Amino acid sequence: MASTSSTPPTIPITVMKFGGTSVADCDRIQRCAERVARTRRAGHGVVVVVSAMGHATDELITLAERITPAPSKREMDMLMSTGEQVSVALMAMALHTHGVDAVSLTGGQMGIRTTDSHRSARIRSIVADRIRQEIAAGRVVVAAGFQGIAENGDITTLGRGGSDTTAVALAAALDVPRTGGVCEIYTDVDGVYTADPRLVPNARKVPRISYEEMLELAAQGAGVMHTRAVMFGEKYNVPIHVRHSLRPDEGTMIREESTAMEDAPVVGAALKADLGRVSLRRIPNEIGVQGTIFEAIARANIMVDDIVQTEFGDLANISFTVEHSDLADVKIVAGKVLEQLGTGELAVEIGLAKVSAVGAGMKSHTGVASTMFTALGAARIPIQNITTSEIKISCIVPKEHGNRALQVVHDAFGLGTDGNGGIGTVGRSEAGAVGR
Amino acid sequence: MASTSSTPPTIPITVMKFGGTSVADCDRIQRCAERVARTRRAGHGVVVVVSAMGHATDELITLAERITPAPSKREMDMLMSTGEQVSVALMAMALHTHGVDAVSLTGGQMGIRTTDSHRSARIRSIVADRIRQEIAAGRVVVAAGFQGIAENGDITTLGRGGSDTTAVALAAALDVPRTGGVCEIYTDVDGVYTADPRLVPNARKVPRISYEEMLELAAQGAGVMHTRAVMFGEKYNVPIHVRHSLRPDEGTMIREESTAMEDAPVVGAALKADLGRVSLRRIPNEIGVQGTIFEAIARANIMVDDIVQTEFGDLANISFTVEHSDLADVKIVAGKVLEQLGTGELAVEIGLAKVSAVGAGMKSHTGVASTMFTALGAARIPIQNITTSEIKISCIVPKEHGNRALQVVHDAFGLGTDGNGGIGTVGRSEAGAVGR
Numbered sequence: 092m093a094s095t096s097s098t099p100p101t102i103p104i105t106v107m108k109f110g111g112t113s114v115a116d117c118d119r120i121q122r123c124a125e126r127v128a129r130t131r132r133a134g135h136g137v138v139v140v141v142s143a144m145g146h147a148t149d150e151l152i153t154l155a156e157r158i159t160p161a162p163s164k165r166e167m168d169m170l171m172s173t174g175e176q177v178s179v180a181l182m183a184m185a186l187h188t189h190g191v192d193a194v195s196l197t198g199g200q201m202g203i204r205t206t207d208s209h210r211s212a213r214i215r216s217i218v219a220d221r222i223r224q225e226i227a228a229g230r231v232v233v234a235a236g237f238q239g240i241a242e243n244g245d246i247t248t249l250g251r252g253g254s255d256t257t258a259v260a261l262a263a264a265l266d267v268p269r270t271g272g273v274c275e276i277y278t279d280v281d282g283v284y285t286a287d288p289r290l291v292p293n294a295r296k297v298p299r300i301s302y303e304e305m306l307e308l309a310a311q312g313a314g315v316m317h318t319r320a321v322m323f324g325e326k327y328n329v330p331i332h333v334r335h336s337l338r339p340d341e342g343t344m345i346r347e348e349s350t351a352m353e354d355a356p357v358v359g360a361a362l363k364a365d366l367g368r369v370s371l372r373r374i375p376n377e378i379g380v381q382g383t384i385f386e387a388i389a390r391a392n393i394m395v396d397d398i399v400q401t402e403f404g405d406l407a408n409i410s411f412t413v414e415h416s417d418l419a420d421v422k423i424v425a426g427k428v429l430e431q432l433g434t435g436e437l438a439v440e441i442g443l444a445k446v447s448a449v450g451a452g453m454k455s456h457t458g459v460a461s462t463m464f465t466a467l468g469a470a471r472i473p474i475q476n477i478t479t480s481e482i483k484i485s486c487i488v489p490k491e492h493g494n495r496a497l498q499v500v501h502d503a504f505g506l507g508t509d510g511n512g513g514i515g516t517v518g519r520s521e522a523g524a525v526g527r
Numbered sequence: 528m529a530s531t532s533s534t535p536p537t538i539p540i541t542v543m544k545f546g547g548t549s550v551a552d553c554d555r556i557q558r559c560a561e562r563v564a565r566t567r568r569a570g571h572g573v574v575v576v577v578s579a580m581g582h583a584t585d586e587l588i589t590l591a592e593r594i595t596p597a598p599s600k601r602e603m604d605m606l607m608s609t610g611e612q613v614s615v616a617l618m619a620m621a622l623h624t625h626g627v628d629a630v631s632l633t634g635g636q637m638g639i640r641t642t643d644s645h646r647s648a649r650i651r652s653i654v655a656d657r658i659r660q661e662i663a664a665g666r667v668v669v670a671a672g673f674q675g676i677a678e679n680g681d682i683t684t685l686g687r688g689g690s691d692t693t694a695v696a697l698a699a700a701l702d703v704p705r706t707g708g709v710c711e712i713y714t715d716v717d718g719v720y721t722a723d724p725r726l727v728p729n730a731r732k733v734p735r736i737s738y739e740e741m742l743e744l745a746a747q748g749a750g751v752m753h754t755r756a757v758m759f760g761e762k763y764n765v766p767i768h769v770r771h772s773l774r775p776d777e778g779t780m781i782r783e784e785s786t787a788m789e790d791a792p793v794v795g796a797a798l799k800a801d802l803g804r805v806s807l808r809r810i811p812n813e814i815g816v817q818g819t820i821f822e823a824i825a826r827a828n829i830m831v832d833d834i835v836q837t838e839f840g841d842l843a844n845i846s847f848t849v850e851h852s853d854l855a856d857v858k859i860v861a862g863k864v865l866e867q868l869g870t871g872e873l874a875v876e877i878g879l880a881k882v883s884a885v886g887a888g889m890k891s892h893t894g895v896a897s898t899m900f901t902a903l904g905a906a907r908i909p910i911q912n913i914t915t916s917e918i919k920i921s922c923i924v925p926k927e928h929g930n931r932a933l934q935v936v937h938d939a940f941g942l943g944t945d946g947n948g949g950i951g952t953v954g955r956s957e958a959g960a961v962g963r
Contacts, residue, residue, distance in 0.1 A: 111709035117593035154613070157553035158620045166623075170616035173609035177590070184594045187602075195605050199635070199682050221680070244636050244657070399852050 101256035103272040104136040104226065104265050108236065108258035108283040112279050113336040114178050115145030123277070123336065124185035125310040127231060131191050135272065136226040138265065139193075140258040141182050143174025152440055164209035164396075168238075168248045172198070173236035176255075179392060183233045187447045193231040196221065198238035199246065203257065205239035211250035211294060214257075217264035226265075233466065234261060244343035252317020259320045263327030273344075274324070275332045282333050282342030283308075283315055285506035286360045290332065291475065291498050293507035298341065299359065301348040301451050304358045307483045311447040321345060337394060348451050356456035357448045357504040362497040366396065367418045368476070376402045384428050391424045393417045396445070397478040397485065410476075415441065444493030447485040448500050460484050466503035472496050540572040540662065540701050543673065544694035548715050549772040550582030550614050552619075559713070559772065561622035563667060567627050571708065574701065575629075576672045576694040577618050579610025585705040600645035604674075604684045609689075610633070611671035618668045628930040629667040632657065635682065636672035639693070641675035647686035648675060650693075653700035656811035662701075670697060688753020695756045699763035708914040710760070710782075711768045712752060718769050718778030719744075719751055720943035722796045729935050729943035733794065734777065737784040737887050740794045743919050747883040748799035757781060784887050792892035793940040795885045798933040800926060802832065803854045804912070806846035806860055812838045820845060820864050827860045829853045832881070833914040833921065846912075848923065851877065879911065880929030883921040884936050896920050902939035908932050 236254025672690025
């Protein structure tokens, strides 16, 4: 992503993003506007990014479905982008009632140029001249999240997590870090937790977490922020403050790794439930065989979790985990691959879960893996598989032990309110609602 | 308005405009799409202009009112323009289900450049390259009516009659007349009538009427098409076909005056009810006094109908008609003007109506005025005032005689189904609904 550069702004610029539940009706829009007005009065330049109002998106989808079961993606983008356009106009009006000079802008008007893959476009560049002008003129910019324009001027949408991505991308394009500002993501949860508080009662909100840890936690099953937005933040070093839209409390700051953060080997624990494991056994141990298998699976749009390969002479076993819901499709695809290879056996296990411990501090700490395995063993939870990366350790366990395994790992690293440190995984007080 | 010129198209281009009631729900959108598909299959290049769905506009206004009683006009345009954007996306999807290749475009995407006076912008130019490309590629263009963009990229709306104006302006920009095409305005009435059929039962639909006559009839109280769109049609000589969106019948063609049309001295009759007359009597008969009076009235945003001045030596009387609803305001303004002049008396009459006969043929016919006065006299209807233009005669009569006066004038010129010719005024089978 290229950002237009210019003279450094003289005031901190803060990007404030409000999701669909935060702007679900006119009263809530007014409450968000109050919050924006306070930030503006504190002397910040402000860009407010908003999503479509609560159920506006669903209503638009229903309209399209009444016309056709298979609407064109281009026309869906034309339709869906009106949701954010309504929100930004209303938010600008609400800011005016608070005496704040504000102007709403569509994706096109703020120069968000994307690829032309409708419904899942990627941001190519932001030509932020108009936004800079408005901020320089003392106006709050109310930016439509989730949308941009393709090279031919067609309206595009960014797909899942789109509005979060818009917010972080705008913060990057506006050099927000250099101005001393921050990208605030207002949502319906308090922040990032050491583990999902619905599963782990003593889970703790963490004040800081690194991009890398946040990404790994999200990959291991934690929610709150969309991975795509965090990756943008990491790439452009934009500090992201995840906080509750109705509470004044500080949430969690996602930012670069610091020395202080490395003191704790593990920042959080996460759980993926309802996994299945597919094993292709006794297949030829030849160059290219892995490519054949996973290309076929990717073509079927199946997301594969951890992959493990073991070999013995001319033969190999390859096993990988997938979501339960993908198992039926995987069996068909894997069966065809074995036919193609002319040899091998297919085995499928169901009822698995994966518990993970994540922390950048692992890089410089020893004994993290043994602490985890020992704790699970002491709790008499069988470990069926182990995978690791530089900053995470995952264990496949039987599904019925999943929740308990999460609690055990969480407490083994002292992550809880009764523990003595560590920062951790992501909790959500409510399902859904975050994302677009 | 400047249109981009290019090589003349090889197929006729038809612009089809559907108003809000015609696209009020998904079923109606499908029916309109069927009609478009037929025109397309007949070999025409087609541009479909659509308004916002039925009550979409009202719903958006309600949302804004919940935020503030006095929303910014710029933000209202941002908000309101989503109404047409939803319609065009759904119409394009509906056309796809009929096997018609179609693409929707916003005002900005079709290059409709306007002034920046939000909520009542005027079209400055249309850069129709994108539309031409799409038509050349065999696609039906579904164009959002009522909207454009200002020089700075802000979304504007055209105000009352905006979608009709969009349709005629696009027809002009695309050289529709030169291609042998036409601009079709689909609405909830059959066409233009010799008089309002709700008031005159024997009123007749007229097959053709000139721009000039249509404009004069509209000024004298007839509806159907917005004056602004007709003026655009006249300026660029775009034939406008007003017809019913649910019936196959031909409606009324509005086009240049023809010799045949001149054969009938009167084309239609119209009525304005609920008028009041304001007289400023015994004011100084001096240069500039009229300017003083009507500048004050214009500043108060009051529309003045006919003005009559009589003079006697150093003094003059000036009287004019206004809508009843404006009378209270006019009295205040006129009182102040008399104070300023230092002399004169104010008199106000209420309960008046104005009946008019309109026809370009008057230019070459004699006895039109006497026919009208004689008929009213025979019906014992008193005439309180007379005003004329080159193509119309108007008489002020007491309000209680208004409807009968309309019928009398209509029949005096043989305009009805039982008459022997003449083409005439505008009737509406239903109030409201036309315009945007």
